[in-house]
Amino acid sequence: MILQQLINGLALGMVYALIAVGYSLVFGILRLVNFSHGSVYAFGAHIAMVFVGMQFGIIPALILSIIFTGVLGIAIDKIALAPLRAKKSKAIAALITTIGVSYIIQNLLMIVFGSQTKFFPKLFDYGNVHIGGVSISTTQLFIFGVSLALLLLLTFIIRKTKIGLAMRAVEQNPKAANLMGIDVDFVITFTFFLGGASAAIAGTLISGYYQVVYPTMGFLAGLKAFSAAVLGGIGILHGSIVGGLIVGVSESYAAAFLGGGYRDAVAFVILIIVLLVKPTGLFGKKGVVKV
Amino acid sequence: MKKTVALLLVVMLVTSMLAGCQSQASDKIKIAVVGPLTGDFAEYGTGFKNAVELQVEEWNRNGGVLGREIELVVFDDKNNGEEAATIAEKIVADKDIKAVIGHFASGVCMAASPTYQEAGIVNISPSASHPDFTKEGDFVFRNNTVINVEAEFAVDLAVNTLDKKKVGILSVKTDWGTGTAEITKGLVAQAEGMVVDHQEVVDGTIDFGPNITRLNEAGADVIIVVAMYNTLAPFATQYKTVNPDIELVGFSNAYSQQLIELAKENAENIHFPTIFFHGSTDETVASFVSAYESKYGSSPSSLTAQAYDSAGIVLKAIEVAGKADRKVMKEELYKMTYPGVTGETKFDQAGDAVKIFTAVKIENGRFVEVQ
Numbered sequence: 001m002i003l004q005q006l007i008n009g010l011a012l013g014m015v016y017a018l019i020a021v022g023y024s025l026v027f028g029i030l031r032l033v034n035f036s037h038g039s040v041y042a043f044g045a046h047i048a049m050v051f052v053g054m055q056f057g058i059i060p061a062l063i064l065s066i067i068f069t070g071v072l073g074i075a076i077d078k079i080a081l082a083p084l085r086a087k088k089s090k091a092i093a094a095l096i097t098t099i100g101v102s103y104i105i106q107n108l109l110m111i112v113f114g115s116q117t118k119f120f121p122k123l124f125d126y127g128n129v130h131i132g133g134v135s136i137s138t139t140q141l142f143i144f145g146v147s148l149a150l151l152l153l154l155t156f157i158i159r160k161t162k163i164g165l166a167m168r169a170v171e172q173n174p175k176a177a178n179l180m181g182i183d184v185d186f187v188i189t190f191t192f193f194l195g196g197a198s199a200a201i202a203g204t205l206i207s208g209y210y211q212v213v214y215p216t217m218g219f220l221a222g223l224k225a226f227s228a229a230v231l232g233g234i235g236i237l238h239g240s241i242v243g244g245l246i247v248g249v250s251e252s253y254a255a256a257f258l259g260g261g262y263r264d265a266v267a268f269v270i271l272i273i274v275l276l277v278k279p280t281g282l283f284g285k286k287g288v289v290k291v
Numbered sequence: 292m293k294k295t296v297a298l299l300l301v302v303m304l305v306t307s308m309l310a311g312c313q314s315q316a317s318d319k320i321k322i323a324v325v326g327p328l329t330g331d332f333a334e335y336g337t338g339f340k341n342a343v344e345l346q347v348e349e350w351n352r353n354g355g356v357l358g359r360e361i362e363l364v365v366f367d368d369k370n371n372g373e374e375a376a377t378i379a380e381k382i383v384a385d386k387d388i389k390a391v392i393g394h395f396a397s398g399v400c401m402a403a404s405p406t407y408q409e410a411g412i413v414n415i416s417p418s419a420s421h422p423d424f425t426k427e428g429d430f431v432f433r434n435n436t437v438i439n440v441e442a443e444f445a446v447d448l449a450v451n452t453l454d455k456k457k458v459g460i461l462s463v464k465t466d467w468g469t470g471t472a473e474i475t476k477g478l479v480a481q482a483e484g485m486v487v488d489h490q491e492v493v494d495g496t497i498d499f500g501p502n503i504t505r506l507n508e509a510g511a512d513v514i515i516v517v518a519m520y521n522t523l524a525p526f527a528t529q530y531k532t533v534n535p536d537i538e539l540v541g542f543s544n545a546y547s548q549q550l551i552e553l554a555k556e557n558a559e560n561i562h563f564p565t566i567f568f569h570g571s572t573d574e575t576v577a578s579f580v581s582a583y584e585s586k587y588g589s590s591p592s593s594l595t596a597q598a599y600d601s602a603g604i605v606l607k608a609i610e611v612a613g614k615a616d617r618k619v620m621k622e623e624l625y626k627m628t629y630p631g632v633t634g635e636t637k638f639d640q641a642g643d644a645v646k647i648f649t650a651v652k653i654e655n656g657r658f659v660e661v662q
Contacts, residue, residue: 001508008500015498115333117521119553128532137532210497212525212553216331220495255501260492261464263501 003134005256006249011140013248014147015209018202019218019225020232020240021154022195028235029171029191032091035098036076037199038222039105042215044069044200045207046109049120058123058208065200073196074189076101082185102218109215116214123208143205150201151241154194158237163190171235220264224251227271233284242282246270319362320355320615322347322605323382324598325393325403327370331495331521334549335395338595339417340365341587343392345579346602356609364388370395372402379403383410389615390415390605392598397421398466404431412617413624415605417597418544421467425642430621432642434601434633435594436566438467441543442474444564444648449513449540450484452650452661453562459511460489461502461526463518468494471517471542479515487511492522499526503533513538520545523561524553531557538562547592551656562661564648567596567633570658571649579632593633600631 019041026034047068051061080101084094124142128135158164169177170187178184206221207213228247232239247267255263274281324343326336347361355361366382368375375394382388383406390413394400400419407414408428416424416431420438425431449458458479462472472489479486488509490502503526506514514530516523516539523545530537541550543565551558569580569590579599583591591599608623609615629636636644650661 001504004504004508005501008498008504012498012500110329110333115329115331116549117524117553119555135533210525211528212497212521214331214521216495217497252501255492256505260490260496260502263496264493 001256005252007134007136007140009249009252010245011143011209011248012252013228013245014143014241015202015206015244016221016225016228016247017241017244018143018147018150018205019199019221020229020244021151021237022198022202023226023229024232024235024237024240025154025191025195025198027229029167029188032081032094033098033226033234034076034195035095035222035226036101036105037098037195038218038225039102039109040069040072040076040196040218041199041203041222042109042213042218043072043105043203044196045120045203045213045217046113046215048200048204049118049207049213052121058121058204062201062204065204066197069200069203070193070196072105073192073194073199077188077192082188102222106215106218113215115216118213120207120211120213122211123205139209143209146201146205147241150198151237154198155237157194163187167191224264224267227267230281231271231274233281236281236283236285239281239283319360319387320357320389320609321362321364321385321387322602323364323366323388323391323393324602325366325368325375325378325382325391326395328365328367330369330371332370332395335418335592335594336367336370336393338592339393339395339598341583342591342595342599343602345583345586346599346606350606356606357613357615359615361606366393368394368399368403370399372399375399375403376406379406383407383412388412389609389617389620392417392601392605394419396465396467397424400424401427404428407431411621413605413608413621415601417601418594421470429642432624432638432644434597434604434636434644436646436648437643438471439474440646441564441648442471443478444650445515445540445542446475446478446482446484448562448564448650448661449515449538450479450482453513453538453540455513455538456484457487457510457512458484459487459506459509459514461499461506461514461516461518461522462489462491463494463522464491465494468517475515475517492518494518494522496522497525499529502526503530506530507534507537511537513540515540516545517542518545520547520550520553524550524558527554527561528557543593546651546658548590551653551658555656558653558656560652560654562650562652565593565651566646566648567591567593568649568651568658568660569596570660575630576632596632600629600633600636603631604629604636 022037044065048061048065051064080097126138128137166182166187174184228243229240232243250266251263254266326339328336347363366378368378392415394403395418397419400416404427408430414431416433419433420435422437460472462468476486488506523541539561541563546563546565608620612619612623634647651658652661
């Protein structure tokens with residue numbers, strides 16, 4: 001029972017981790033919490049659903065969804081956020097803007113696809129694996145594997161490639177990076193594309209796991225993923241994964257032993273405790289005070 | 292410049308006043324329909340709107356009621372109590388509106404019904420099943436059964452029809468869900484079954500892993516799911532990967548084509564009690580279903596059919612009463628028996644409809660009647 005709940009929690013946690021990575025990416029570069037990420041994730045799931053429905057097959061559908069959702073990420077930045085940066089408006093304005101964008105996307109999804117819950121075909125299902133009384137579904141293993149691969153890929157991009165170097169430079173000091181000849185605007189565009197792409201992957205995998213898609217799917221999942229990101233230290237990718245797993249496992253135990261009413265609260269309770277004890281999150285670095 | 296703007300405003304003001312006069316002078320009979328047209332429960336509200344629209348169209352084609360045309364006024368309450376209360380105020384203020392069909396969830400209905408009762412306008416909810424709803428007063432009706440009756444039928448399906456004595460319950464944490472789960476627990480004990488575990492989930496949950504593990508380890512053989520299709524479908528899918536032999540029993544508000552579309556093969560053999568069965572061979576039902584399908588492209592659910600009948604009942608009451616008066620109509624409602632697509636409807640003293648249930652199950656991707 002306790003072990004089985006741990007497995008349930010880990011699978012759920014990977015789901016949050018996948019979404020949390022998107023928050024971390026954008027925060028790492030712009031120091032902006034992009035609250036539209038939850039809706040972008042729902043958008044990615046809907047796009048994948050459309051292409052799966054058109055008999056594209058799951059892999060092409062996923063790739064198309066990554067492209068479309070990545071472009072949506074760029075569009076959000078270019079239309080709503082870049083003008084604010086150009087005017088040097090306060091950080092809070094951008095934050096509120098992302099919340100607004102989130103509602104716009106969510107309602108557009110409702111208008112186009114209807115608000116009902118829709119079907120999504122199951123991904124990669126080869127039954128269950130039984131290990132000592134604990135049963136793990138192959139879909140859970142698959143999600144786990146893909147999430148890890150995605151994380152490694154993102155880490156590789158950021159640590160080992162030229163664009164990754166540019167991203168880290170912009171993160172440290174955009175002005176100095178610009179003076180060194182880095183195209184800051186391009187780096188930001190690229191980051192939003194990556195954020196959108198990771199949301200599309202998360203949306204497709206999670207919809208395939210639960211087999212449902214609906215416009216408001218990103219709201220609560222997005223908030224929990226955000227707390228997972230903060231928990232692990234926002235801006236740090238492996239922190240998001242650990243944070244997601246902690247949130248998922250604790251939610252699973254809360255649902256099983258405290259009752260369904262408490263499961264949604266647990267993520268936020270943990271978040272508050274961690275912020276009180278270690279405000280930068282589990283893996284967070286101390287912020288450099290700029291003079 | 293300023294003067295032009297001022298002049299324009301005056302013109303607009305006067306025109307709007309004139310427009311107001313015009314609508315007052317019309318001798319149309321207005322019926323209001325309210326439900327969630329946007330948001331999570333939009334499909335139910337849209338079903339209400341479509342059904343009532345269809346009924347009104349049929350009446351208008353036959354010359355309206357009392358020789359007057361019927362006009363439908365549609366409101367969207369987003370399944371939100373505050374919104375519903377505001378809409379109720381708006382409705383009672385319009386003297387041309389003779390009756391209100393709607394509000395979807397019991398809790399929302401109960402936020403609006405005091406206003407209707409106070410103003411003395413007939414309110415029929417096609418869906419509210421909370422026992423306290425019609426206790427508000429004599430103007431408040433439901434064209435649905437009180438949940439106890441339906442729960443008894445659902446328990447009978449689980450314990451006797453499916454012959455499983457170890458019952459698990461999954462319910463949503465809403466006024467309706469919690470209340471129904473408590474009633475169900477009592478009924479299971481009476482039916483000589485045993486409730487092995489009861490799990491509650493927040494409405495909108497899609498991950499049931501922890502709940503399923505609990506229910507499964509408690510040894511449940513049948514789960515009574517007190518929730519709508521959007522909960523039942525993923526729950527069925529996830530439960531059947533853990534235990535393919537589990538039997539499921541739902542409630543009539545989960546009886547929807549959407550359930551089959553979402554759960555596919557995992558929906559097989561889910562049993563429900565329902566008042567309305569859209570595959571029925573009955574002539575009135577068949578013609579309603581085909582009219583609805585050809586107009587809206589989807590098949591009507593149980594609640595949609597109840598909304599259709601609710602509109603029929605209201606219009607019939609006006610016709611029988613001989614005048615469109617809010618009070619006279621109400622008296623008429625208590626006296627009449629209405630033959631509709633959901634069987635014969637008669638309201639008891641409390642304003643509750645007495646209905647007969649049919650059992651349906653899903654077989655080979657279709658709803659069939661349980662013999």
